[in-house]
Amino acid sequence: MEQLYPFPAVLGGDPDAPGGLDDMALALVLSAISPGIGGVLIRGEKGTAKSTLVRALAQVLPPIDVVAGDRFSSDPTEPQPLSPDGPFPADAAVATRPVRLVELPVGATEDRVLGSIQLERALGDGVVEFEPGLLARANRGILYVDEVNLLADHLVDLLLDAAAMGRLTVERDAVSVTHAARFVLVGTMNPEEGELRPQLLDRFGLTVEVSAPRDPVLRAEAVRRRLAFDADPDGFAGRYAGSEQRLQMRIRAAQQLLPDVALTDAALVKIGEICAALDVDGLRGDIVCARTAVAHAAWQGRDAVNIDDLRVAARLALPHRRRRKPFDAPGMDENELDGLLPPQDCDPDPDPDGPEPDGPEPDGGGSAAPPDQARPAPTGGSTSTVGADSAYRARLFTVDGVGAGSAGRRSRARTSSGRRMGATAADVAGGLHLFETLRAAAPHQGARRRRGGRILLQPNDLRRAVREGREANLVLFVVDTSGSMAAAERMRHVKTAIASLLLDAYRRRDRVAVVTFRGTQAELALPATGSVEIAAVRLDELPAGGRTPLAEGLIEAGEVIRRERLRDPACRPLLVVLTDGRATAGNDPVARSQRAASHLAEQGFSTVVVDCEAGRMRLGLARTLAEHLRAEYVPLPQVSAEALTDIVKGAA
Template structure:
């Protein structure tokens, strides 16, 4: 049997320690005390015990009673259970079992998550029976989604809607089933791999930022505990058994006390003032903050809510709801909370027993700085030239809505919102045998494939006789996400400040478009003597936006080197993810001035990319009365679309189309 690492053995998750629980452990505990909070999103770098702590959570939760044999974990005390396996007799057998932790893999299909018909019984018996999905299994338990930011958006919508409603209705493949689906959803993610959309981010009740400790003594303690666990799992778990039992009893007591905690009018008004002061959208923030404050009061063994309860609730429930646009980092500052929540006046304030006394402003904190976001990583983008000062970077202007650029043809990449592709969602365009790629059952095509063989199979009436080879799956066409690789000319010919500002504004606008379409993005720059991968492909476009501000300009124009570096990045990414098609956005005026025979070398590099089938767009930055058309020529060698810098915005494209239409009408 798999031995789980103890919850209380994770650094910061021991309730008996003087500093109490850290934010991640506290958020998890409060969510199981009050499931109505809406779950927890844990954001942090890899190797910070996110998965370890979540998997260990079920070990410290009180066991639950369920009706024996029911596939939907119905509570025997429930008066009107919403279970397709019901109705149940009054004397139905009851069993006690631990709370389940259901893990949702990133590659899960909608059928596996929501449930579908039982294929074996449909083919062998000709009857339709519902096969429950993972959400049914997670009822009254915990649903864990690792790397939730990599999950398809429509599945995240499905999970969060079910978590909010407490039920799931499945209407598909000739079935209609509704069952209870009340669970605590816990998602973990590495922000470097990309962000969740703000609409989905808001649906998580609480969010916490985690980072590895920087104190050597703490790091050594983490390693020591892990080595001891690996050497003797049973003995290690036994050392923490008593602590975990006390935590279990305290959680059960808090669950019992929670209905007695009073949310007075004054408390609700103070919550409304806090949410209004932080400028959060909608009313979900107020509701979640109130539920979290009540859960924290119950956790502390109180029936009344204090300023400290409100402080903890605000710190956990509001940071991710302050995002005004995709490039804003979430977070709250302690100074703002201090202004809104002065300490209780009846006694001098002490350290919060559930927070790190050294952070977030103390010297020993491993948490982000005051605004709740870690300082952005900076690459070696200084752009210094030997013997000269570093060029001064030029900032971008306000982004605008960019026109849509797509890859030609139909791909098979991950579901997104850019190019045409065969995906798990979208309109149904055909059918394929069950062994081939497809999604869902195409009932009409399944019956059609079986119809010619009914006489040979001995059918004389009644139900149709099906065999496994008759099964057909639907082929759907939707949109995919792409790898959008920016290849940016930052040479001297682009160095005029206003011109560079226009270029960066256009790139920022295209980055915002890539964020909305769920693309991976990368940035290659070329100037002076060579090319540099300024940002390896990532889903975190906010990191790309920050790197954009630091791009300097100056020097010669090694266009060939920039294109060859882009070709190498595309080659590596195709090995890593063959299904994701690339789209190069080459931002240049088309000049090539670095190295011998620079023009021919750049054209050969462009032709090489075209032969590799890489989709591309050339954004022409040439200006002035006399135009040499070098970027247009480059686009021809790349087999790419050619767009002037002024035509990147969707509004400019609309004006061009309107003008052409008027000329045609005239």
């Protein structure tokens, strides 16, 4: 068996060390003590021991008793376990085993996650036989999803629903099976690769932000421990065996104490005050905060919740639930939280007969600003760095044809969910097409010597449904930031249009990239990413000025698309060119830009040219560019869906 890195060996993972557990380790431990918290989402840069700590968690959890031979890890103390393998006799054998850590790969299919019915036996023999999925294996354990932000939205919905309900119902063509699905859901993600939708983010009980330490001594210690583990995994783990055992015993004691921890009405009111003051939407934040405070009190060995428990609970359960703008990162200013709580030595349950102490008023501070991202230096001198106005609802631009990319909400595609459009052989993704399966099997029943009323099926009879839904696309912005665009008012309108299109891309689950051109060259200002938040930050700092190398911008766009299609052949790009159509840099700039445009057109990309020209005297060069690109031509004001509606109404 592979030796895993010990939980206490991770910096911040040893409760006996000075400073105790850091937020990441504490959130994992609290969720293990009280699974009703709803799991943990860990957000942070790559290389910060997120996966290492999660995988080590199962080693420090107390073992569990299960019904021997049951595929769903039923608890033998339950009077009626929710298991398709039951019912079990009163004297059923009991087995003790470690808590499982089940990893769900990003590319997992729905059948792999939920389980499936053996269709051949269900249709041919009339026997319902359920093949359990990953959620069944994770029951009473830990379900770990690395890069959860890259998991298909409908799978994330299924995971979170199962985690909240504690059960899972699998339905396949009128066959239904229900089993218990109580697990601690842990997700890790790098925000640079894209954010979770707010609706999904809210469903995680706790969220923590992690980053690598900046102290050279701490960094050196982390490297020293890793090198020692790689050189002698067993010997290194042995040095931390005592710490792991003490941590396991403390978790077991907290689990036993949990039902006896008192949460007073005064503490509940204080939680409500904090959530209201921090603009937390809904009541899920209040509930999670209460459960976390109780779990933290049990972890500290107390039988009643105090102010310190409330402070920890609010810090872990509320930052990602605050009302914020679409591109704002989750966060909370701890000074603001301190202003909402009395000192730590103050009793959270004051004497009801005495006057209530006056607590400090909130300081009105906003949420913490996201950390600065490293940005490429602009090319040449800058003459304009104006910001964008508030984003508006942008009109929908789509890629022509029908694709097969990852699930999203923009362009038509063959997907595993959506409208059923037909049927095909069973070796493709999709639910069973029952009618087409029976029709394929019908001509062969005589040769198969059918007896009675049952239809005899063979694997090559099965037909899967072909469904059409929507896919996500790569939206590549090619932005003219030359001197002709540098007028403050024009650049503000252009940046507002891009911000609006970015917001649209965020809602449709697209990846985005930004190419800019000015001076004598083009540059990839933002590589393809799922994080439109980072794109929005880069947008605000785009400078403008210099000559207009339009051909270089188009050539660079073609190179970006070529590289992305090598990584993902199913990727279908949508090219959005924002320019006034001028070309002034290099030798024969107009002819070069037209050749570059024609070359892109030959690749068959779906392209939109947004004409940024303004004023009464217009040259119409952007329209000419659109013709060479075989692109849809859109004047800048018509990027707004409302403006387009007004134009249509005016023409009616």
